[in-house]
Amino acid sequence: MTVDQDLFVSIRPEVVSIPESGLIVAQTGESVTLACQVTKGNPQPEVKWHRRERKMPSGEEFIRGLSFTYTSVSRHHSGNYICSADNGFGEPSETTLKLDVQHAPEIDQDETFIHTGEGYETEIVCVIHSSPRAEVSWLKDGFPIDSSATNEITHRGNRHTLLLRDVKEESFGDYTCQAKNLHGEAEKTTRVSGKANDVNFKSDPKGPNYDQYALEWTAQSSTPITHFKVQYKAETDVQWTEAEIEAVNVDREFYAGGYTLPQLRPATVYMTRVASQNSYGYNDYGEIFKFATKGAGEHCPDGFFFLSLFLFGGVLDG
Numbered sequence: 001m002t003v004d005q006d007l008f009v010s011i012r013p014e015v016v017s018i019p020e021s022g023l024i025v026a027q028t029g030e031s032v033t034l035a036c037q038v039t040k041g042n043p044q045p046e047v048k049w050h051r052r053e054r055k056m057p058s059g060e061e062f063i064r065g066l067s068f069t070y071t072s073v074s075r076h077h078s079g080n081y082i083c084s085a086d087n088g089f090g091e092p093s094e095t096t097l098k099l100d101v102q103h104a105p106e107i108d109q110d111e112t113f114i115h116t117g118e119g120y121e122t123e124i125v126c127v128i129h130s131s132p133r134a135e136v137s138w139l140k141d142g143f144p145i146d147s148s149a150t151n152e153i154t155h156r157g158n159r160h161t162l163l164l165r166d167v168k169e170e171s172f173g174d175y176t177c178q179a180k181n182l183h184g185e186a187e188k189t190t191r192v193s194g195k196a197n198d199v200n201f202k203s204d205p206k207g208p209n210y211d212q213y214a215l216e217w218t219a220q221s222s223t224p225i226t227h228f229k230v231q232y233k234a235e236t237d238v239q240w241t242e243a244e245i246e247a248v249n250v251d252r253e254f255y256a257g258g259y260t261l262p263q264l265r266p267a268t269v270y271m272t273r274v275a276s277q278n279s280y281g282y283n284d285y286g287e288i289f290k291f292a293t294k295g296a297g298e299h300c301p302d303g304f305f306f307l308s309l310f311l312f313g314g315v316l317d318g
Helices: none
Strands: 011-018 023-027 032-042 046-051 067-070 079-086 093-109 113-115 122-131 135-140 143-145 151-156 159-164 173-181 184-193 213-220 227-234 241-246 248-251 254-261 269-278 289-292
Touching (some): 032 046, 093 173, 122 184, 135 151, 159 173
Parallel strands (some): 023 093
Antiparallel strands (some): 032 067, 079 093, 093 122, 122 159, 135 143, 227 269, 248 254
16 A cells, blocks of 8 residues: 655745845935845745834834835934845845935934134034945035144044044134035034023923013023023014123033013914023024913913913903
8 A cells, every 4th residue: 555645844034135246236215126036945935125223214113924015214324234034944044135226415414503713623414325335525604624733634434524633713603514425415514602602491381470571581601691682572673672681600611691671562372582692792582482472372382282361461260
């Protein structure tokens, strides 16, 4: 008697990338398909894709299947994609496909304004994304600068740094990093100044009074701040009202100011801004701060909702 038996042989999977070179170079906006091929494996392996050290561009941890397509790529799609095949027999097999999306330089800035003082060291940083690699140059007030005894230019990966050693008054100015490649160019400018930093407002935008508002703020400066200028106006007005206030030193490089804005209208949204004076003069007015007097209703600064039911001089009791 003869007995027929099927012999099942488990075979560890093997995969190769398509193309076999493992590299796809694309231009911004093009459609790109990433694919791999299973050349061995029994039983049929499950195939997944993930990106090395990062999630997939659309946020997934992985994508199943032999291939997938991005219809319009950007620099955010660049990276090393790993195709993994696993059938439970032995270790999963992997192959890597690198996607290089060519694009004009893009620059991320750490800061647009740096407050510093004489004798300090100051670092200006530009993070430059570019493919192919960009040619990078630095300028001060529009004129090229190189590494010297007072300026050190370095880069590590895509992080480009200009270090100003022993800052002097003549070191103050506008520093620009420029990046160029065959697809285009970009630049970003950082102002380095001895003038004070912008103020930080401490007051609650929801004013508790109908006709006045207590405004408080702090500012940082390496040289003493002596005065503040305060400007304020109703959101719908054109003319600013201005007052000058003496500064108070509260802690080393930190200074405080306060002013009660008088004769305000009830139920009104106001705008205010503050400039600081130190030994280098007044800085530019910083960001506008919005507040509202009591009774401003449902339209108040920063998305707050006033629970007050005051209506132009009358209070409605609930």
